[in-house]
Amino acid sequence: GQQLNQSPQSMFIQEGEDVSMNCTSSSIFNTWLWYKQDPGEGPVLLIALYKAGELTSNGRLTAQFGITRKDSFLNISASIPSDVGIYFCAGSFGNEKLTFGTGTRLTIIP
């Protein structure tokens, strides 16, 4: 089955740094979602995008729905320790079935 290409696979940053990650697909999606997963927990929705070109923020997080509808980007500004976790992108064709990326593991170096 199809999975989205998410990069980077892992990131090691210092507290206070900005973070960028992206997700690409060979298919067009109608919806892009970004989730964060903490250890031992289920994914939690961070941002939902429904329109090509859309730029949406949630606190220090900003995500964009790519113009081609085949990609999406997530930025985290001024990272803090609680940002540690795995970030997943997910795309949908509008039929309520999501395709997930393989995840980006974010680690903050003391």
Place this chain on the structure above:
Amino acid sequence: NAGVTQTPKFQVLKTGQSMTLQCAQDMNHNSMYWYRQDPGMGLRLIYYSASEGTTDKGEVPNGYNVSRLNKREFSLRLESAAPSQTSVYFCASIRTTLPDTQYFGPGTRLTVL
């Protein structure tokens, strides 16, 4: 309002044993899903149910069965567990007033020896 709940949280089975993973949501959502998560693989859809009384296969349905008992509950059954089914299983439901926004349960960590 507990959201999506799953039981058990952890389970160890021997090859060939059977078990049922339970999922319930109290958000009055129509659609419910079962995923499995393996290292480096993201989440893969096993089965989903668009409404009470209907179920459909996802990407990796082999070795699993599901039951949508009512609007609240969606169970996943392993009839004869295999080591390849060692994984973390997540149940999710969707809020239909805002398409494609899924809410996940805390997961069941299953090990098959």
